[in-house]
Amino acid sequence: MNARHETHSLGAPALYEQVAERLRSRIYAHELAPGAWVDEQAIATEYGISRTPLREALKVLASEGLVTLKPRRGCYVTELSEQDLDEIFPVMALLEGRCAHEATRKASADDLKRLADIHADLERHAAANDPDHFFEANQQFHDALQELAGNRWLGQLIEETRKFIKLTRRDSLNLAGRLRQSLAEHRKILAAVQQRDPDGAARCMHEHILSGRAALAKLHTSR
Numbered sequence: 001m002n003a004r005h006e007t008h009s010l011g012a013p014a015l016y017e018q019v020a021e022r023l024r025s026r027i028y029a030h031e032l033a034p035g036a037w038v039d040e041q042a043i044a045t046e047y048g049i050s051r052t053p054l055r056e057a058l059k060v061l062a063s064e065g066l067v068t069l070k071p072r073r074g075c076y077v078t079e080l081s082e083q084d085l086d087e088i089f090p091v092m093a094l095l096e097g098r099c100a101h102e103a104t105r106k107a108s109a110d111d112l113k114r115l116a117d118i119h120a121d122l123e124r125h126a127a128a129n130d131p132d133h134f135f136e137a138n139q140q141f142h143d144a145l146q147e148l149a150g151n152r153w154l155g156q157l158i159e160e161t162r163k164f165i166k167l168t169r170r171d172s173l174n175l176a177g178r179l180r181q182s183l184a185e186h187r188k189i190l191a192a193v194q195q196r197d198p199d200g201a202a203r204c205m206h207e208h209i210l211s212g213r214a215a216l217a218k219l220h221t222s223r
Helices: 015-028 040-047 051-063 082-106 109-127 131-149 152-165 178-194 198-222
Strands: 067-070 074-077
Touching: 015 040, 015 051, 040 051, 051 067, 082 131, 082 152, 082 178, 082 198, 109 131, 109 178, 131 152, 131 178, 178 198
Parallel strands: none
Antiparallel strands: 067 074
8 A cells, every 4th residue: 555645735824914014014114104003994995805804914013013003093103212212223233243243253255255245235226325225235234144143043133123123224324424334334344254353243233233323313303
């Protein structure tokens, strides 16, 4: 007798998970701005779905801290206070600084080339004064270091914290001179990694993250 082999295939994400991902992307892109009321009826109509999967999606985003569900008032996109930012950025600076340290110790010659290639994209987007594509390349650079560090516990903490940083980080690139400043900071990080200087890479990354916070503070003051 031939043995029967059962196959277990993974199905497509549930509808509410797909909706959560679309809303998450819109929040990060500021199509749904910080502090904005989420019009459930309008979104349900736009997506051609009932309110049930939408509300399940909003519960997911609320558990992630990206939206706030207020009784009898509805759902609002999370808006971080200045105190929130003052508390989050130093934590992120410590985490990403450690990530840069570990990545520098483990990076191979091929890894260094990959980082240099991503940095070349940063240079190109900065020259074109293109903050949106610069932001994307910036994310790739940080993700690459996180991957090279190979520390899943550190990675989980960074991902959790980054959800909140992403609510505001793109904004800082709109401050006059910040894009060029960010590029210069990335040059220092890359140089330290290439020179196999873990402490230097950690220090440059730490300063880079806190510099982003300072840029946001200036941007908010100028408004």
